[in-house]
Amino acid sequence: MDDASATAPEPVRDGISTTGPERNWPNNSWWVAAHGSEVTDKPILRWILEMPVALYRSEAGVVSALHNRCPHRWAPLHLGHVEGADLVCPYHGFQFAPSGQCVRVPSQATTPPAIRVRAFPAVERYGFVWIWTGEVEKADPNLIPADLAxxxxxxxxxxxxxxxxxxxxxxxxxxxxxxxxxxxxxxxxxxxxxxxxxxxxxxxxxxxxxxxxxxxxxxxxxxxxxxxxxxxxxxxxxxxxxxxxxxxxxxxxxxxxxxxxxxxxxxxxxxxxxxxxxxxxxxxxxxxxxxxxxxxxxxxxxxxxxxxxxxxxxxxxxxxxxxxxxxxxxxxxxxxxxxxxxxxxxxxxxxxxxxxxxxxxx
Amino acid sequence: MDDASATAPEPVRDGISTTGPERNWPNNSWWVAAHGSEVTDKPILRWILEMPVALYRSEAGVVSALHNRCPHRWAPLHLGHVEGADLVCPYHGFQFAPSGQCVRVPSQATTPPAIRVRAFPAVERYGFVWIWTGEVEKADPNLIPADLAxxxxxxxxxxxxxxxxxxxxxxxxxxxxxxxxxxxxxxxxxxxxxxxxxxxxxxxxxxxxxxxxxxxxxxxxxxxxxxxxxxxxxxxxxxxxxxxxxxxxxxxxxxxxxxxxxxxxxxxxxxxxxxxxxxxxxxxxxxxxxxxxxxxxxxxxxxxxxxxxxxxxxxxxxxxxxxxxxxxxxxxxxxxxxxxxxxxxxxxxxxxxxxxxxxxxx
Amino acid sequence: MDDASATAPEPVRDGISTTGPERNWPNNSWWVAAHGSEVTDKPILRWILEMPVALYRSEAGVVSALHNRCPHRWAPLHLGHVEGADLVCPYHGFQFAPSGQCVRVPSQATTPPAIRVRAFPAVERYGFVWIWTGEVEKADPNLIPADLAxxxxxxxxxxxxxxxxxxxxxxxxxxxxxxxxxxxxxxxxxxxxxxxxxxxxxxxxxxxxxxxxxxxxxxxxxxxxxxxxxxxxxxxxxxxxxxxxxxxxxxxxxxxxxxxxxxxxxxxxxxxxxxxxxxxxxxxxxxxxxxxxxxxxxxxxxxxxxxxxxxxxxxxxxxxxxxxxxxxxxxxxxxxxxxxxxxxxxxxxxxxxxxxxxxxxx
Missing domain, CATH: 3.90.380.10 (Naphthalene 1,2-dioxygenase Alpha Subunit; Chain A, domain 1)
Known part of the structure; x- marks a missing residue:
């Protein structure tokens, strides 16, 4: 079995993604990001639709999916660690809730509310972890094909x-x-x-x-x-x-x-x-x-x-x-x-x- | 000796070949594609002037050169096999004559005449296989330098x-x-x-x-x-x-x-x-x-x-x-x-x- | 310790460097190109600001820095050898003084004065070799920070x-x-x-x-x-x-x-x-x-x-x-x-x- 965490896009060229005109996938869809057994309290990185996604399982067993780029200095969150239900950045320790909201900046007393990262709706079903990459309000879990039950x-x-x-x-x-x-x-x-x-x-x-x-x-x-x-x-x-x-x-x-x-x-x-x-x-x-x-x-x-x-x-x-x-x-x-x-x-x-x-x- | 079949161009960038303005070779010319001993009834791939070419030798010993892309779903023909004088696609079995004409589609009774692949004039001379990459009507074998006899x-x-x-x-x-x-x-x-x-x-x-x-x-x-x-x-x-x-x-x-x-x-x-x-x-x-x-x-x-x-x-x-x-x-x-x-x-x-x-x- | 001579840019894309709009370094500055101990009478290559630079030490012990591209047929000068204070091209033997001026073309009696290569001001200080990548007339060695004495x-x-x-x-x-x-x-x-x-x-x-x-x-x-x-x-x-x-x-x-x-x-x-x-x-x-x-x-x-x-x-x-x-x-x-x-x-x-x-x- 290949290593899914090592599967990454080639670098974007000259600041322009090739997928503008060529893109042949819808964003409003559920995509399998991992098998459930791959997601633990040690976060992993998956590239999905040219976006890096950090997947982790909370202490309570719930899977979350966050855009894998700390909005502070762009450090990859999957190199950080899980604290309760949250993910902590490996660089300066900014802490993010499953909603994507930053809840702690260790070097200061207050946390600016604007600091947040994109959270992807994630559902664990039929053994796999599915994430929704489009508009959040359209993320209906019933769209995951029941045929696979x-x-x-x-x-x-x-x-x-x-x-x-x-x-x-x-x-x-x-x-x-x-x-x-x-x-x-x-x-x-x-x-x-x-x-x-x-x-x-x-x-x-x-x-x-x-x-x-x-x-x-x-x-x-x-x-x-x-x-x-x-x-x-x-x-x-x-x-x-x-x-x-x-x-x-x-x-x-x-x-x-x-x-x-x-x-x-x-x-x-x-x-x-x-x-x-x-x-x-x-x-x-x-x-x-x-x-x-x-x-x-x-x-x-x-x-x-x-x-x-x-x-x-x-x-x-x-x-x-x-x-x-x-x-x-x-x-x-x-x-x-x-x-x-x-x-x-x-x-x-x-x-x-x-x-x-x-x-x-x- | 290096492996000629492994010598390929880098991927074309952003859908645009760099050789538009930079190209410094004529198409109307004979180019050595292989040594004769390399071409057998097991087809090989050679990239020539940024085009993939499948070379093979028929059961009768004649060398043919076809553009290495099946016009059905673009499978590389050199991964297929030789049948008589023809080359058979490895994916769905479309069969091509040395002229490039498709002569068989296995999943149906008729073969649409529009299905054909580019054939390159090929000549075996002085031990090497020469192919002509330009206009077919100009492919005069006498242009292969006789000095090399x-x-x-x-x-x-x-x-x-x-x-x-x-x-x-x-x-x-x-x-x-x-x-x-x-x-x-x-x-x-x-x-x-x-x-x-x-x-x-x-x-x-x-x-x-x-x-x-x-x-x-x-x-x-x-x-x-x-x-x-x-x-x-x-x-x-x-x-x-x-x-x-x-x-x-x-x-x-x-x-x-x-x-x-x-x-x-x-x-x-x-x-x-x-x-x-x-x-x-x-x-x-x-x-x-x-x-x-x-x-x-x-x-x-x-x-x-x-x-x-x-x-x-x-x-x-x-x-x-x-x-x-x-x-x-x-x-x-x-x-x-x-x-x-x-x-x-x-x-x-x-x-x-x-x-x-x-x-x-x- | 990594090998500094092996650190090179990726190929420039489609003839256009990405650093036009993105460049975030000044040219008029002293940059460390090597540690002094790395520069000997065997020339080395260092890529600095997307330019290849040949560094060598003359028989008298003086460090010189020349653009690493012979103006004749673009051979990399660092593959050549040092002769006195000069650097000799490995391809056809053109010889360059520390000023960048070509002083010998072995296949002919005269040396056209137009044949010259860019020379970078180079200073050995505090153990390191610093080169100036901007306008030569602004290359003041006092701009190398004395704090590092x-x-x-x-x-x-x-x-x-x-x-x-x-x-x-x-x-x-x-x-x-x-x-x-x-x-x-x-x-x-x-x-x-x-x-x-x-x-x-x-x-x-x-x-x-x-x-x-x-x-x-x-x-x-x-x-x-x-x-x-x-x-x-x-x-x-x-x-x-x-x-x-x-x-x-x-x-x-x-x-x-x-x-x-x-x-x-x-x-x-x-x-x-x-x-x-x-x-x-x-x-x-x-x-x-x-x-x-x-x-x-x-x-x-x-x-x-x-x-x-x-x-x-x-x-x-x-x-x-x-x-x-x-x-x-x-x-x-x-x-x-x-x-x-x-x-x-x-x-x-x-x-x-x-x-x-x-x-x-x-």
């Missing part, structure tokens, strides 16, 4: 991981909205067959999804082994994926085996969650989770190992693509040609861009 | 090598057009004397050359040892060098020893080829070759070792100069003062600049 | 060191003008108490200083041990610090112990010098010195070790602050809130800015 449901076995990606977050999102790449990029690692046509696309409620039914295809090891099935046995497979929000995508592979062995499973599912958070236009945090409703005893290491290989192939492709784009003199003239299989990804991109445009217009 | 002539012993250079390609070209630096930069490594005056300069036919005759100077080890001569023996030395094209320079040291030992050589020659290809304004590929018409048995390792030391000194100087230029606040105000010995280099620069200007005007 | 006074024991800092030089200067950070940043390393109020500020003669009196505070180990005092003994402590010039700051801790032990010291002092020289807007050279009028035998290693820890804490904070500022998209909108303890630092900044403004206006 199974991540904290004991009926499901869940594994999570993190990858630091040198690529734009939408590249990761688009990758999981078009699975025809399985036949080439994951040919050897997944050996899942049947990707010779485009899926059905479903839209609505600010979401886009695809569904693809494969009738009586051989079970790949990734599906067969955890379910105690023979590799290569024929089964019906329904793959669905949904872009839930700019920061969250989930997918399910539901398998129906019409003629199970004695005592064998007829129905079982594998779910995947992709939580992508922009660090900058060219870097992203990528938290993933996998969940199964079967597999006793559950083989955590095998599931994590498989995710590392397969998601590693995705990331390598995203990063190589990004590298091509950034270094080529003619990248401005480059045109994308889309085919039928790109329909869901194109709609996903449009949904997010519409949110960005609305924020710009508003 | 000795590189594949069995009467000559040839050694080649590669260096990745953090400097502009013209710095390397100008370095080999003024050998008076031998007396200082290569003082210890070459010990070749007589550099106390400027050479004669010869122009014509889009080329510039110099010739310098040294009468009865002591033979340095680099000349004496491979020819079986005593070090320090007096001989006549004629050094000629010619800028053949923007990408190619060759030089010859022809030695005449008026009073050879019994059975010893009276005449023998060493030739050097400098093949320089821009990666970006600040980086270059540098393929070199050395050839001798003498030296049985031919000591390949000694020749390569000598080249590594001497060309290494040149590259270190080019890179240190480049570093000074790039970091200094006042580099815009810097003026160059030239002396007599710079005449050939100045003419060489003018010839190339005239080609660049003509392309811009046309 | 104790650095070469045998009555004082002096230790010096160097740190390469990824931060603006004014951040270092402001850090030493507000010592209330001792209570947090150096809490564990120094354990010096009493920082619960702002100091008195003194202005005049182009300088700004502070003074802070602590009555009968316990002696920290850093003060007690070298003076042979018991740790924690109560004593009066007067701390003064003065910004002497844009490049120099000195401070003194004068201790008075009203009831010394038998034969023990009643008065003793520790002095600190901070010599900060801009490399670029975001990098600095930082030479420091510490001097004591007590401590026989003087423990050089303990003093140097303490400085490494404490100044290392300062530098880490400066660099972390700088990193936050450079990477954050919103750093342009960042506002600094100052409190009473910042008064001296604010005045120090104004003094330097006034010098910069006067140069711009004039």
């Amino acid at each position: 199974y991540l904290s449901d004991p009926a499901w076995h869940t594994v999570w991981g993190y990858k630091s990606v040198n690529g734009n977050y939408m590249q990761i999102k688009e990758n999981v909205l078009d699975l025809t790449h399985f036949a080439f990029l994951h040919k050897n690692s997944l050996q899942v067959s049947g990707w010779d046509r485009a899926p059905e696309v479903e839209m609505g409620d600010g979401r886009v999804g695809y569904v693809q039914v494969h009738d009586m295809e051989p079970l790949a090891p990734v599906y067969a082994v955890p379910a105690g099935k023979p590799i290569g046995k024929l089964a019906n497979r329904t793959t669905r994926g949904t872009q839930l929000s700019p920061g969250a995508h989930h997918a399910e592979v539901a398998i129906h085996e019409p003629a199970p062995e004695d005592g064998g499973l007829a129905h079982f599912s594998l779910r995947m969650v992709h939580l992508t958070t922009p660090v900058s236009i060219a870097r992203s945090h990528y938290y993933w989770a996998m969940a199964r409703d079967h597999g006793e005893p559950f083989d955590v290491e095998a599931t994590r190992g498989m995710a590392d290989i397969v998601f590693g192939e995705d990331i390598a492709m995203v990063e190589a693509t990004q590298q091509m784009a950034r270094c080529a003199i003619d990248h401005d003239q480059a045109v994308e040609f889309s085919v039928s299989a790109d329909q869901a990804a194109i709609q996903g991109r449009r949904l997010v861009q519409a949110m960005v445009n609305a924020e710009r217009a508003g | 000795y590189l594949s002539d069995p009467a000559w012993h040839t050694v080649w090598g590669y260096k990745s250079v953090n400097g502009n390609y013209m710095q390397i070209k100008e370095n080999v057009l003024d050998l008076t630096h031998f007396a200082f930069l290569h003082k210890n490594s070459l010990q070749v004397s007589g550099w106390d005056r400027a050479p004669e300069v010869e122009m014509g036919d889009g080329r510039v050359g110099y010739v310098q005759v040294h009468d009865m100077e002591p033979l340095a080890p680099v000349y004496a040892v491979p020819a079986g001569k005593p070090i320090g023996k007096l001989a006549n030395r004629t050094t000629r060098g010619t800028q053949l094209s923007p990408g190619a320079h060759h030089a010859e040291v022809a030695i005449h020893e008026p009073a050879p030992e019994d059975g010893g050589l009276a005449h023998f020659s060493l030739r050097m080829v400098h093949l320089t290809t821009p990666v970006s304004i600040a980086r270059s590929h540098y393929y070199w070759a050395m050839a001798r018409d003498h030296g049985e048995p031919f000591d390949v390792e000694a020749t390569r070792g000598m080249a590594d030391i001497v060309f290494g000194e040149d590259i270190a100087m080019v890179e240190a100069t480049q570093q000074m230029a790039r970091c200094a606040i006042d580099h815009d105000q810097a003026v160059e003062f030239s002396v007599s010995a710079d005449q050939a280099a100045i003419q060489g620069r003018r010839l190339v600049q005239a080609m660049v200007n003509a392309e811009r005007a046309g | 104790y650095l070469s006074d045998p009555a004082w024991h002096t230790v010096w060191g160097y740190k390469s800092v990824n931060g603006n030089y004014m951040q270092i200067k402001e850090n030493v003008l507000d010592l209330t950070h001792f209570a947090f940043l150096h809490k564990n390393s120094l354990q010096v108490s009493g920082w619960d109020r702002a100091p008195e500020v003194e202005m005049g003669d182009g300088r700004v200083g502070y003074v802070q009196v602590h009555d009968m505070e316990p002696l920290a180990p850093v003060y007690a041990v070298p003076a042979g005092k018991p740790i924690g003994k109560l004593a009066n402590r007067t701390t003064r610090g003065t910004q002497l010039s844009p490049g120099a700051h000195h401070a003194e801790v004068a201790i008075h112990e009203p009831a010394p032990e038998d034969g023990g010291l009643a008065h003793f002092s520790l002095r600190m010098v901070h010599l900060t020289t801009p490399v670029s807007i975001a990098r600095s050279h930082y030479y420091w010195a510490m001097a004591r009028d007590h401590g026989e035998p003087f423990d050089v290693e303990a003093t140097r070790g303490m400085a490494d820890i404490v100044f290392g804490e300062d530098i880490a904070m400066v660099e972390a602050t700088q990193q936050m500022a450079r990477c954050a998209i919103d750093h342009d909108q960042a506002v600094e809130f100052s409190v009473s303890a910042d008064q001296a630092a604010i005045q120090g900044r104004r003094l330097v800015q006034a010098m910069v403004n006067a140069e711009r206006a004039g």
